[in-house]
Structures are given as C-alpha cells and as structure tokens.
Amino acid sequence: MDAIVQIIVSGVTLGAMYALASVGLALTFGTMGMFNMAHGLFMTIGAYVTYSAAAVLNLPLGIAILAGLTAGGAVGALMHLVIVRFMLDREDFRTTIMVATAGVAILLQDLILKYYGAYPFRQPAQIEGTFRIGNVAVPYQSLAILVTAAVLIGATAWLLKKTRFGLAIRATAMNQDAAKLMGVKTERTYLQVIIIAGVLAAAAGILISSMASLSPGMGTNPLIRAFVICVVAGLGSVAGAGMTALALGVMEAAIGYYFGARFGFPILLGLVILVLIFRPAGLFGKAEVIRS
Amino acid sequence: MTPLLSVRGLSSGYRHQKVLHGLDLDIPIGSVTAVIGPNGHGKSTLLKAIAGLLPSWEGEMVFDGNRLPAGAPDRARRGVVLVPQGDQLFTAMTVEENLLMGAFARTDTNAIKANLDEVFELFPRLRERRTQRTESLSGGERRMVGIGRGMMANGKLTMIDEPSLGLAPLIVEQIYDALGKLAREDRSIIVVEENPSRVADVASAFLLMDGGHFAWTGNADDLRQSGDVLKTYLGG
Numbered sequence: 292m293d294a295i296v297q298i299i300v301s302g303v304t305l306g307a308m309y310a311l312a313s314v315g316l317a318l319t320f321g322t323m324g325m326f327n328m329a330h331g332l333f334m335t336i337g338a339y340v341t342y343s344a345a346a347v348l349n350l351p352l353g354i355a356i357l358a359g360l361t362a363g364g365a366v367g368a369l370m371h372l373v374i375v376r377f378m379l380d381r382e383d384f385r386t387t388i389m390v391a392t393a394g395v396a397i398l399l400q401d402l403i404l405k406y407y408g409a410y411p412f413r414q415p416a417q418i419e420g421t422f423r424i425g426n427v428a429v430p431y432q433s434l435a436i437l438v439t440a441a442v443l444i445g446a447t448a449w450l451l452k453k454t455r456f457g458l459a460i461r462a463t464a465m466n467q468d469a470a471k472l473m474g475v476k477t478e479r480t481y482l483q484v485i486i487i488a489g490v491l492a493a494a495a496g497i498l499i500s501s502m503a504s505l506s507p508g509m510g511t512n513p514l515i516r517a518f519v520i521c522v523v524a525g526l527g528s529v530a531g532a533g534m535t536a537l538a539l540g541v542m543e544a545a546i547g548y549y550f551g552a553r554f555g556f557p558i559l560l561g562l563v564i565l566v567l568i569f570r571p572a573g574l575f576g577k578a579e580v581i582r583s
Numbered sequence: 584m585t586p587l588l589s590v591r592g593l594s595s596g597y598r599h600q601k602v603l604h605g606l607d608l609d610i611p612i613g614s615v616t617a618v619i620g621p622n623g624h625g626k627s628t629l630l631k632a633i634a635g636l637l638p639s640w641e642g643e644m645v646f647d648g649n650r651l652p653a654g655a656p657d658r659a660r661r662g663v664v665l666v667p668q669g670d671q672l673f674t675a676m677t678v679e680e681n682l683l684m685g686a687f688a689r690t691d692t693n694a695i696k697a698n699l700d701e702v703f704e705l706f707p708r709l710r711e712r713r714t715q716r717t718e719s720l721s722g723g724e725r726r727m728v729g730i731g732r733g734m735m736a737n738g739k740l741t742m743i744d745e746p747s748l749g750l751a752p753l754i755v756e757q758i759y760d761a762l763g764k765l766a767r768e769d770r771s772i773i774v775v776e777e778n779p780s781r782v783a784d785v786a787s788a789f790l791l792m793d794g795g796h797f798a799w800t801g802n803a804d805d806l807r808q809s810g811d812v813l814k815t816y817l818g819g
Contacts, residue, residue, distance in 0.1 A: 462673055462684055468636055469671040473736070474659035474688030 296427045298544045304433040306540020307440035308502070311495040313517040313524075313532040314444055315488030321527030322464040322484045324385050328393035329370060330492050330517065331510030332400055337363040337493020338414060338500035338509065339403060345415040352416055356497060363493025367485040370395055375485070376478060396510075404507040414500040436498045443494055444533055447487065451529065460484060464527070519559055523566050525573025535574065585648070587612045587771050588633070588740055593642035595632035602628040604795040605642065610740065615762070615772045617786035619779045625795045626775045627668055630742045633773075634658060634665035647739060660688045664738030668745055670729035674718040678709050681717055681728050685735030695735070702731040705761050723754040730761060741765060742773040747781055759785060779806060 316330050341359030344350045350358070374391055381387055418435050421428040451457035462470040463480045471477050499513055520539060524531035539562075543555040566573065586609040596602040602625045610616055618626050631637045633644065635655035644651040651658055655665075673681050682702055686695045703710040706727040712720065717728055726746065733741055746762065747755040763785055766772050776782050779789060789806050791799040801809060 458684070458687070461676070462687070465673040465675055466671050468655075468667070469673060469684075471636065471655035472634060472659055472665050472667065472671075473684050473732075474656050476656045 293426045294548060296424050298548050299541060300424070300427060300429050300433060301547075302541030302544030303537065304436050304502075304540070305544055306537035307437045308495055308498050309513070309516050309520055309540050310444060310533045310536035311440045311491055311498065312513045313520040313536050314447060314529055315491035315495075316514075316517045317521050317524070317527055317529045317532040318447070318460075318491075319484055319488045320521065321529060322460055323379070323481050325375065325388045325392070326385070326518075326526075327485075327488065328389055328514075329366075329396040329399065330392075330488065331514030332396045333363045333366055333489045333492035333510075334496030334499065334513055335403060335505075335507065335510040336366050336399065336496070338496035338505050339407065340493075341416055341497050342412055342414055342500070342505055346412070356416055359497050360490050360493045363489040363491075363496070364486040365489070366399070367489025367492075368482060371482050371485045376481070379478070379481070400507050400510075407505075407507065409507060411504040411506045413504055414497070416497055417501050432501060436502070439494065439498060443491060447491065448530065450487075456483070516556075516559070519563050521573075522563050523574060525575040528573065528575040531573070531575025584611065586610055587647060589645045590633070591643050593629075593632060593644065594640040595628060595637050596640065597628075597637070601640065602795050603632060606795075606797060608790070608797075610771050610773060611788075612771060613766065613769060614788060615766045615774065615782075615786045616788045616790065617779060617782040618773060618775045618790045618792055619777070619782070620792040620798070622777060624792050626792050627744050628795075629792070630665055630667075630744055630773065630775060633740075633742065634663055636665070636667075659736065659738075662736075662739035664733050664736040664741045666729050666733035666741065666743040666746070668748070670725045672717045672725060672728055672732070675716060677714050677716055678720070678728055679713040682709070682731050682735050685732035686737070689737065694737070698735050698737060702734055705734075705764065706731060706757075723750050726750060726754070726758065730758060734761075734765060739769070740771050740773070742775075744775045745777070746774060747776065755781065783807075 312334060315333075316327060319325050319327050319330075337359040340362035341355045344355035344358040345352055370392070374395065375388065378384055378388055378391060418431040420431050422431065423429065451460060459470070459475045459480050460483070462473065462475055463477045467477055470480075495513065496510065500509060503509065520532055520536045523539070524535040539559060543559060546555045546558055588608070588610040590606060590608040593606045593608070594601060594603050606629065618629060620626060628637065632639060635651070635653065635658040638653065646661060646663060651661070651663070673684060676684065679699075682699060683695070686698065689695055703713075708724060709727055709731060712724065717725060720728065730743065730746065733743065743762065746758050750758070759781065762772065762774065774782055774786065783803060783806060787802060789801055789803070790797050799809065
C-alpha cells in the first residue's frame with residue numbers, strides 16, 4: 292500500500308511538471324506548426340531569472356517567481372519578433388523553424404553558461420517540510436507543484452475554451468487562412484501563443500529546478516520528455532498532452548520504484564517508438580494543422 | 584454613382600508566378616457580378632487578391648471610399664468577405680461555432696443573433712445540425728456552412744468562389760436562392776463560376792476571365808447575344 296501511495300505521489304508530481312512543460316510546446320505546434328526547440332531554454336531562463344531575483348537581488352519570492360514567468364514570456368516574444376515572424380511564410384517553415392529555434396536554444400544556453408558558469412545552484416523557490424499520507428512522507432513542495440501546475444493548465448484551458456482570445460487561437464490552429472478571412476489577426480495570435488508558451492515553460496522550469504537544481508543544461512531533459520509526451524498524445528493536442536504527461540509521470544515513477552530510476556527514460560523512449568509505429572497520429576491524434 | 588469597389592491595374596500571383604495582369608474592375612453598390620471562365624485562369628486568384636489573402640503586386644483598390652488596407656484581417660473588418668473555394672471550415676468546431684466565427688469581427692450581439700436565425704431560416708438543415716462538428720457533414724452541408732459563415736460577417740461585399748462546385752442540382756438551386764436573397768440594396772456580391780448558365784438569372788454583370796485578363800465583359804443581354812464568343816472559351 293505504501294509503495295502505491297509513494298508511486299502515485301512522486302508520479303503525479305513528475306507528471307504535473309511534465310504537463311506544464313508540454314502544454315506550451317503542444318500549443319505552439321498546434322497553432323502554428325512550429326516545433327520550438329528553444330522551449331527547454333524558456334524553462335531554464337525562467338528558473339535562472341527567479342533564482343537571480345530571489346538569491347542575488349534578495350527580492351521577495353513572489354516577485355522573483357513573477358520575474359521568472361515574465362522573462363519566459365519576454366524571451367518568447369523577442370524570439371517571435373526577431374526571427375519567427377520573418378519565417379512564417381516560408382514553404383518549408385516546419386523544418387527551417389526547428390533549425391532556427393535550435394540555434395536560439397544553443398545561443399541562450401551558452402549565454403547562461405558564460406554568465407552563471409556551469410555550477411549547479413539551489414533554487415530558492417522552495418517550501419520546506421513534509422506531511423504524511425499513511426507511512427509516506429509527502430513534501431509540501433510536491434503539493435505546491437501539483438497545485439501550481441493544475442492552476443496554470445486550468446487557466447490555459449479556460450482561456451482556450453471560454454474566451455474570444457482563445458477562440459481566435461483555436462480558429463487559427465484549425466485553419467489559418469479562414470481565420471484571417473474572419474478578421475482574426477493571425478500574426479498577433481502567433482505572438483500571443485508564443486508568449487503564453489514562454490510563461491508556461493518558465494513556470495515548469497521554476498518547478499523543475501526546485502526539485503533538482505539549476506544548471507545551464509537543465510532544460511534539455513524536460514524538453515525531450517515534453518516532446519515524447521506531445522508525440523504520444525498527438526502533436527498539437529493540448530488536453531491530450533496534459534493527460535499523457537500525468538500517465539507517463541506515474542508510469543516513470545512506478546518503473547523507477549520497481550526497477551530503478553535509470554530504466555524510466557529508456558522505457559519512455561521505447562514507448563514513443565511503439566506509438567510512432569502503431570499510432571503515428573498519437574493517442575489523441577487530431578486533424579493536421581493547416582497552414583498554406 | 585461611386586462604385587463600392589474600384590480596382591485599377593491589379594496584378595498579383597503566387598510567389599514567383601504572376602497570375603493577374605493589370606485588371607480594372609468596378610463593382611456597383613447592390614449588384615451581383617459573375618466572374619466566369621475556364622479553370623486555371625485566375626478567377627479564384629482575383630477573389631483572394633481582393634480579400635487580401637494574396638498581396639497586390641501592382642495597382643490600387645478603393646473600397647467604400649477608402650483605399651483598402653493590406654492583409655485579409657483588416658479587409659474583413661472593413662466588410663470585404665470571401666467564401667473561399669473548398670469552404671475552409673473550422674473542422675473541429677460545431678456548425679454553430681463556425682457560423683459565429685463568421686461574425687468574429689462584429690460586436691453587435693443582437694444583430695448577430697438575428698443573422699444566425701436568418702442563416703438557419705435559409706438553411707434549415709444547419710439548424711438541425713447546429714451542435715455537430717463540421718467534419719461530419721456532407722459536401723452540400725459544408726457548402727451551406729461556408730456560405731452561412733460568409734453571411735454572418737454581414738459584409739458590404741461578399742465574394743463566393745464556385746458556390747455550386749461538386750453539388751447535387753437540388754442543393755445548387757437552394758444555394759442560388761440564398762445568393763439572390765443575399766444581394767440587397769446596400770450589399771454587393773461577386774460570384775465565381777466556371778459556367779455562366781447557372782448565374783445567368785442572378786447576376787447583372789459578367790466578366791470572362793482568360794489568362795489573367797478580362798477577355799470579355801457585359802450584362803445579361805450581352806451574354807445571351809455573345810453565345811459564340813463564350814463557347815470558344817467555355818468549350819460549350
């Protein structure tokens with residue numbers, strides 16, 4: 292019984308972080324057909340800015356987190372305004388944008404390495420202490436991660452489903468030209484989507500660094516996992532990504548508990564291969580994005 | 584009377600391929616204009632260029648007294664509406680959501696509701712299917728959603744690309760009935776059709792397009808008298 296509680300607690304915590312990391316990636320892909328290789332660096336930047344604001348500038352934690360989230364959104368906006376928007380009309384956008392954003396990722400990672408060095412830092416955005424479920428000690432930090440992820444993902448879902456702003460995003464995702472004909476300013480929609488993705492990524496980065504530590508390469512692993520989740524869920528399916536993330540988190544925790552943590556990731560990758568062979572459109576696969 | 588839309592010297596095309604070669608065109612207020620001619624000669628390109636989906640390479644367009652801004656979203660907000668070929672519906676949305684997307688740029692909530700009722704009045708089939716996703720509809724029903732969505736924009740100029748393409752005759756009749764009702768005193772319509780016989784009763788002006796030029800223009804009487812000229816183009 293304790294084993295199961297343990298697995299669920301750590302699995303759901305992992306899953307919540309993965310979900311937060313994946314939703315933004317799925318959203319940008321679903322809306323504009325852009326696989327953002329710099330998404331992992333948005334996480335890293337969110338984590339480092341929060342660290343700097345709290346540990347170096349001694350700002351209150353709330354402000355530090357807000358600064359981290361803002362930085363994630365700002366880097367996303369900057370990348371869109373300087374690079375992405377000039378590439379949108381290219382026929383081979385889907386391929387070239389991966390190369391371009393990979394370049395941005397390398398650049399940003401090296402800048403962080405140069406400025407902060409390679410030493411891992413401890414993220415000050417933490418809640419100390421534990422409480423018990425049966426014999427299992429649950430860190431308050433896990434609970435905070437779960438609540439934060441749920442609130443942010445819930446807010447994103449609400450935004451997409453219930454607001455006029457979300458309607459514009461969904462219309463653009465389904466058919467760019469038709470959305471334009473309805474008066475949706477799709478270029479602005481793209482910018483907004485990248486900002487949202489940047490903020491969500493930064494939040495994921497802050498949470499991930501609170502469980503591990505800060506390092507310039509900290510975004511790589513979550514980006515690969517987010518990618519795995521998006522492929523398994525079906526690229527572009529936002530709700531599917533959230534559910535898949537939770538399932539994979541619990542699965543990884545169970546594998547880690549029974550076989551050892553080193554098996555978790557390889558099995559995850561094996562799963563992607565199986566999904567790609569048998570369900571290429573993903574478990575929640577939906578119609579292709581139309582960008583003409 | 585000043586025309587609703589006045590186009591002078593319009594050239595446009597796709598990437599490096601020029602399709603429209605310096606077109607002049609006037610659309611009077613409250614008229615139905617038919618652009619006819621064989622496929623692949625620039626009829627759809629003309630509509631896309633007016634709607635702003637394609638950039639103008641040369642030329643000028645004045646609409647309702649002002650120069651048209653660049654880009655489809657701003658033109659849509661001015662009242663230039665295109666019902667594109669292949670409908671281009673939002674497939675994962677319901678019929679009603681698609682129709683309401685047509686009114687995206689509008690804020691007059693009550694008039695939008697009245698418009699929605701009008702569309703349902705015109706196409707009762709759509710009322711039955713209002714909560715269905717459009718991906719599950721038949722071709723004719725999709726066409727109705729496409730046209731209905733265009734009507735929901737309540738534009739001053741509505742352009743419809745091949746309203747009858749691939750549809751059963753009965754549905755074509757319904758759709759042309761709808762077009763007739765759509766043309767009112769202050770509303771103008773441009774309709775693209777390969778064959779003029781379908782639009783002959785509805786349209787007041789005809790433009791025959793060939794190789795990116797207007798090869799022939801005239802009214803309904805001219806059309807009847809110029810049967811031979813048209814046959815060479817339309818292979819009738």
